[in-house]
Amino acid sequence: MKLTEKQKRFCEEYLVDLNATQAAARAGYKDPNIGRQLITKNNVSQYIEKLRKEQAKRTGISADKVINELAAIAFSDRTELAKVDDYGVVRLTPTDRLSTEAKKTISGIKEGKYGTEVSSYDKLRALELLGKHFGLFTEQMTAAGEQELPKLFKALEEGDDESIEPEPEESSE
Structure with a gap:
């Protein structure tokens, strides 16, 4: 399943501090529990992992x-x-x-x-x-x-x- 722009934004924000609740708020979600729900979705976790790998490659870490x-x-x-x-x-x-x-x-x-x-x-x-x-x-x-x-x-x-x-x-x- 394809990610929405809001879900992609959540994934990018999640990499900032690895806090799903805060990432969801910064991405524009109103429900404070949505971050925990998003993180368990397969397509969201795969996208986060993809972003992590790109970040590691970019930073050399x-x-x-x-x-x-x-x-x-x-x-x-x-x-x-x-x-x-x-x-x-x-x-x-x-x-x-x-x-x-x-x-x-x-x-x-x-x-x-x-x-x-x-x-x-x-x-x-x-x-x-x-x-x-x-x-x-x-x-x-x-x-x-x-x-x-x-x-x-x-x-x-x-x-x-x-x-x-x-x-x-x-x-x-």
């Missing part, structure tokens, strides 16, 4: 580039940015002597009250985004935990205080 930038922030050696000399004085490394990876971690440089201040992107946030992308943080209940819960509930129902006590851990000595 790819998933690999984003992952590489996040990896640079997450894994670069921050000690390359500055050194502490024998007298405890911090010496900033000139930017022309920094590795490309170290440069990618810098979010800003300014003259502050006490001298030059270098700020960097959040290493933990970069690690978190990479971990989520690669599925490293799946929340699963351990098999042992799954076995212990039914025992605990049964003991509570029966009023058996001894069953509630944790089992002593084996000594590794």
Whole structure:
């Protein structure tokens, strides 16, 4: 099914902030729920995907580039940015002597009250985004935990205080 001009406008607006409700409003729709409905339509989602690919090609942005930038922030050696000399004085490394990876971690440089201040992107946030992308943080209940819960509930129902006590851990000595 062919898209209307209004639906095409919605798709273009959706790429601005990936917010279906706001995109629908900017495209001229009155119903605040229409964005969620449009996004589920096959022809609309296909057009959005087409626009995304065109945008990625036009801007040169790819998933690999984003992952590489996040990896640079997450894994670069921050000690390359500055050194502490024998007298405890911090010496900033000139930017022309920094590795490309170290440069990618810098979010800003300014003259502050006490001298030059270098700020960097959040290493933990970069690690978190990479971990989520690669599925490293799946929340699963351990098999042992799954076995212990039914025992605990049964003991509570029966009023058996001894069953509630944790089992002593084996000594590794």
